[in-house]
Amino acid sequence: MINDKGEFGKVSKIRKKKIKKTNILLGFICILLAVLLGFILVTSYKSEQKESRHLSEIADDQQSGIEDYEAVKERAKELEEISSEEAEDTEDTKDTEKTDTADTEDADKTEDTKDKTTAASGIVCWGDDLINGEESNTYSYMTVLQKLLTDNGYNMTVINKTLQGGGTLSMMKMAGVSDETIQSYITKHQQAANGAQLNVTETGIRDLTEEQTTRNDMDCIPVIFMGYYGGWNHDPAELADQQEQILNTFQNKNQFIVVGTRPMDGSVTSEALDQVLSQKWGEHYISLADVTAQPSSTYEAQQAMAEAILQKLQELNYISKN
Structure with a gap:
């Protein structure tokens, strides 16, 4: 029994040693x-840190790329605006040049028209002849x-x-105004x-010769002196229209x-x-009442009217000495 216990003890010690070694x-x-x-x-942390830095760098590069792209895009927009402004300036310059050219051409045309306008072949007196017979050859304002x-x-x-002695309707007929227009005045007078009963000059048109209706003027x-014998229904506005x-x-x-x-019948005053x-004719108008107090058929009035016409021709630069 003792031996068995001894063996058991040894075994126990050995087992404990083994357990101890195992534990160690x-x-x-x-x-x-x-x-x-x-x-x-640690390695994983370092790797994560490295990866994080790499990702951060990539993100920074991407952000930088985006910023660069936005900058390029903004610069392109600025260049486009500048090009558009330059194009507009160029177009404005062209328009200005065209306008200047057109103005120059218009000025040239105006100058040409002025030259043609001032090259009148003579002066023609239309309307009433207030002095009849032989006296007109000496004393009329035309002479x-x-x-x-x-x-x-x-x-x-x-x-x-x-x-001589003709109304304004006959004068328009002699000038070549259409029959339809003349008839419209006659109809208005009759209405x-x-x-x-109306005066014959308000409704009638004189028989005219071929010589009278032939235009060589x-x-x-033109110097228009008309209305003394009537034909305009005693309405100054109608006279101006005729x-x-x-x-x-x-x-x-x-x-x-x-x-x-x-007018001769005194139906309308000079005033x-x-x-x-x-008001109708402005600077082109001469009032005989302002020129002379004499009746228009007198020699004095004819002389005064001729002098006033010459002065007006000079004032308006219609005539020049050769």
């Missing part, structure tokens, strides 16, 4: 495992005007297109009369003179006539 070994293994785990953790022009060195011929400067009808038959519509005197005609 396991402890050592645990330590190694702990060290290995620490190494792995006096011709003498004044010649004496003052103007080589201009005065043409007589007046109509205004409402059945009352289209490029002359004067314009005759003026429109001329080539140089900007060069003309209108002379106004009250009423002048108020309408001066």
Whole structure:
């Protein structure tokens, strides 16, 4: 029994030693495992840190690339705007050049027109001849005007297109105004009369010769003296309209003179006539009442009218000495 216990004791000691060694070994293994785990953790941490830095660098590069792209895009936009502005400036410059060219051409045309306008072949008197017979050859304003022009060195011929004792309707007919237009005035006069008897000059048109209706004065400067014998229904505005009808038959519509005197029957005063005609014709208008107090058919009035016409021709620069 003792031996068995002795053996058991030995076995127990041996087992304890083995257990102790095993525990030591396991402890050592645990330590190694702990060290290995620490190494792995440290390595993993370093790797993660490295990867994090790499990713951060990539992100920075991408951000930088985006910023560079945005900068390039913004610069491209600026260049596009500059190019657009330069194109607009170029277009404006072209437009300005075109405008300047057009203005120059217009100025040249205006100058050419002015030259053509001032090159009138003569002066033509339209309307009433207030002095009849042989006296007109010496004392009419047309005869006096011709003498004044010649004496003052103007080589201009005065043409007589007046109509003795004729109304304004006959004068328009002689100038070539359409029958339809003339008839419209006659109809208006008849309607205004409402059945009352009218003077023949308000409704009738004189028989005219071929010589009278032939126009050889289209490029002359017209002097319109009409209305003394009627034909305009005692309405100054209508008289102005009829004067314009005759003026429109001329080539140089900007060069003309209108002379106004009250009608022979006294149906319209000089003041009423002048108020309408001066407003209509402006600087082109001459009021005979402002020129002379004599009746228009007198020699004195004819002389005064001729002098006033010459002065107006000079003021408007219609004539020049050669």
